[in-house]
Amino acid sequence: MELRQLKYFVSVAEHGSFTAAAEDLNVSQPALGTQVKKLEEEFGVDLFNRTFHGVEPTQAGTRFLSHAKDILEKVDFASKDISDLQGNIEGVINIGVTPSSGRVLLPSILDECSTRYPEIRLSCRQGYSDEMIKWVKNGDVTLAFSHEDGHDENLTAIPMLAQELCLIGPPDVIGKNGVPVDFSKLNQFPLIQERKIHATRDLLERTAKRLNIELDIMLDADPIYMRKQMMESYKRCTISVYGLFHDEVVNGKFAARPIDAPEMTRVLYIIKKGGEVMRPAERVVLDMIEKQIKSKIEEGMYHWHEPDWRPKRNKKLRAV
Numbered sequence: 376m377e378l379r380q381l382k383y384f385v386s387v388a389e390h391g392s393f394t395a396a397a398e399d400l401n402v403s404q405p406a407l408g409t410q411v412k413k414l415e416e417e418f419g420v421d422l423f424n425r426t427f428h429g430v431e432p433t434q435a436g437t438r439f440l441s442h443a444k445d446i447l448e449k450v451d452f453a454s455k456d457i458s459d460l461q462g463n464i465e466g467v468i469n470i471g472v473t474p475s476s477g478r479v480l481l482p483s484i485l486d487e488c489s490t491r492y493p494e495i496r497l498s499c500r501q502g503y504s505d506e507m508i509k510w511v512k513n514g515d516v517t518l519a520f521s522h523e524d525g526h527d528e529n530l531t532a533i534p535m536l537a538q539e540l541c542l543i544g545p546p547d548v549i550g551k552n553g554v555p556v557d558f559s560k561l562n563q564f565p566l567i568q569e570r571k572i573h574a575t576r577d578l579l580e581r582t583a584k585r586l587n588i589e590l591d592i593m594l595d596a597d598p599i600y601m602r603k604q605m606m607e608s609y610k611r612c613t614i615s616v617y618g619l620f621h622d623e624v625v626n627g628k629f630a631a632r633p634i635d636a637p638e639m640t641r642v643l644y645i646i647k648k649g650g651e652v653m654r655p656a657e658r659v660v661l662d663m664i665e666k667q668i669k670s671k672i673e674e675g676m677y678h679w680h681e682p683d684w685r686p687k688r689n690k691k692l693r694a695v
Contacts, residue, residue, distance in 0.1 A: 376414065376417060377410075378446075378447070378450060379410060380410045380411070380413060380414050381443045381446060381447055382400070382447065383396070383400065383402075383407050383410045383411055384410075384411055384414055384422065384439070384440070384443055385440065385443050385444060385447065386399055386400055387407070387411060387423065387430060388423075388432050388436065388440050391429045391430060391431060392429045392430065393407055393408055393411075393430065411423070418435070418439070420433070420435045421433050421435070421436070422435060422436035422439060423436055444513075444514060448514050452651075452654075464492055464494060464495065464655045464656050464659055465492075465494035465495060465656060466494075466495065466496070466654065466656045467495075467496045467497075467498055468495060468496070468497055468498070468517050468518065468656055468657055468660045469498045469499075469500070469515065469516040469517050469518075470497060470498070470499050470500075470516060470517070470518050470519065470660070471499075471500050471501075471502060471506070471507040471510050471511070471515075471516040471518070471519030471520065471521075471646075472499055472500070472501050472519075472520050473501070473502070473503060473504065473507070473520045473521070473522070473643075474501060474503075474599045474619055475538075475615075475616050475618040475619045476520040476618075476643060477499065477501050477520075478618065478619065479618050479621075479671065479677055480664065480667050480668070480671075481499060483667050484497070484660075484663055484664060484667060485497060487663050487667075488660065488663060492656070492659060495656050495659065495660065497660070500515070500516060503569070503572075503573045503574070503597070504521040504522045504523045504573070504574045505523070505572060505573065505574070507519035507520060507521040507646060508521055508523060508525045508527070508530070508646060511525075511530060511646050511647060511648060512527070512529070512530070512648075514648075517647065517657055518645055518646070518647050518657065518660065518661060518664070519645070519646045519647075520535075520643055520644070520645060520646075521643070521644050521645075521646045522574045522575070522641045522642065522643055522644070523574050523644070524644055524646070525646055528649065529648065529649050529650070530646055530647070530648060530649050531646070531647050531648070531649040532644040532645070532646050533644060533645045533646075533647075534642050534643075534644055534682035534683075535642075535643050535644060535645055535664070535665070535668050535682060536642070536643050536668055536671075536672060536679045536680060536681070536682055537640055537641070537642050537643075537679070537680045537681065537682050537683070537684045537685070538616040538617065538618065538640065538641050538642075538643065538677075538678065538679060538680070539616070539617065539633045539634070539639060539640055539641075539678060539686060540575065540578075540614055540615065540616060540633075540634055540639040540640070540641060541614070541615065541616070541617050541631040541632055541633050541634065542556050542561065542564060542612055542613075542614055542631070542632045542634060543606075543612060543613050543614070543615055543617075543620045543624070543629050543630070543631045543632075544564065544606055544610075544611065544612030544613065544629055544630065545606070545607070545610055545612075545628075545629060545630070546627070546629070546630040547610075548564065548565075548610050548611075548612060549564060549612055549630055549632055550630070550632065551630065551632075552624065552630035552631060552632070553630075553631070553632065553633075554632055555632060555633050555634070555635040556632045556633075556634060556635060557634075557635050557636075558582065558583075558586065558588070558634055558635065558636045558639065559586065559588060561583075561588070561590060561614070561634070562583075562588050562589055562590055562591060563591075564591065564612045565591050565593055565610075565611050565612060566590060566591055566592045566593065566611065566612055566613060566614065567592070567593065567594045567595075567596050567602050567605050567606060567611045567612070567613050568592050568594075568595060568596075568613060568614065569595065569596070569597050569602075570595045570597055571595070573597075574641075575614070575615065575616075575641065578638070578639075578641075579614055582636075582638060582639075593611065594611075599619055603620075603623065606629070607628065614634070616641060617631050617677060617678040618677040618678070618679070621676065621677055633686065635686075637685045637686055640684075640685055640686065642682055645661065645664065647661075
C-alpha cells in the first residue's frame with residue numbers, strides 16, 4: 376500500500392467520479408484507476424460501486440475511507456511538525472467562518488497574518504454553525520467559528536464572545552433604534568429568516584413554541600445579501616446578531632432593537648479537534664483571532680461582549 380494510492384482513493388470517493396478525481400489530481404484516468412484497482416486487489420474487496428452516473432464507496436470502501444483520511448492527516452501533521460521543529464512557522468491553515476465573524480474579523484486577520492507571518496497561508500470557507508462542526512470533524516478546516524459547541528468529546532470549543540440577537544429592519548417598520556422589544560411582540564413583525572436547520576432559527580422556533588407564539592416568517596433565505604435585499608425592497612425584518620447589519624444600521628437604512636430576554640444571546644466559539652497538539656502556525660492564528668476579538672469587544676462597535684456576559688433587563692421567558 377502506498378500513500379499515493381490512499382490519496383487517489385480519497386479523491387475518487389470525495390468526487391464520486393474517476394474523471395473528476397483525475398482532473399483534480401492532474402493524473403491520467405487510467406493511471407488513477409490502476410492504483411485504486413491495486414488497493415482493491417490487496418484487500419480482496421471492491422471499494423467502489425461503479426454506476427453509469429459515477430462511483431460510490433461500498434460498505435468496505437466507506438470504512439476504509441475513514442482510515443485513509445486519518446492516515447493522510449497524520450502523515451501531513453508529521454511533515455508539518457518536522458518543519459515546525461526547524462523553526463519555521465508556516466503552512467496552510469484552513470479556517471471556517473460564519474457570515475458575521477467572516478465579515479468583521481477576516482480582513483484584519485488576513486492583514487495581520489500576511490504582514491507578520493508571510494509563510495502562513497490562510498484558506499477560508501464560509502458557512503453556518505452546523506457546517507463548521509462537520510468540516511472540523513472531517514478535517515476540512517482546522518479552526519472554525521460556530522454558535523454551537525458541537526456536543527462532541529472529540530472537539531474542543533473555546534468560547535470567544537457573546538452577542539445579543541436583535542430585531543433588525545427598516546426604521547419605519549420596527550421602531551426606534553436601540554429600544555428593547557419583548558419576545559412576545561415579535562409576531563407583529565414580518566420576518567425573513569435563515570432555514571430551520573440553522574441554530575438561530577432553531578432557537579427562535581423553540582422559544583416561540585414554548586410561549587405559544589406564531590412568528591410571521593414569510594421567507595427562508597440563507598444568503599445574507601439576499602436577506603438584506605428582500606428586507607429593504609419589501610419592508611421586512613429579521614432576527615439576527617447585530618454585527619451582520621452594523622453598516623446598514625449606522626447609515627440609517629435599518630434599525631436594530633435588542634430582544635428583551637436573556638435566552639436571545641448567542642455565544643460564538645472557536646471549534647477545533649480535541650486531543651491534538653496545535654502546530655505553531657495554528658497557535659499563532661488562534662492568538663491573532665483572540666486578540667482581534669478582544670479589541671473589537673473593547674471598541675464596542677459590534678455590540679460584542681465577553682463570553683459569560685448576559686443582558687440584565689427582563690426576567691427569563693416563561694411559558695404563558
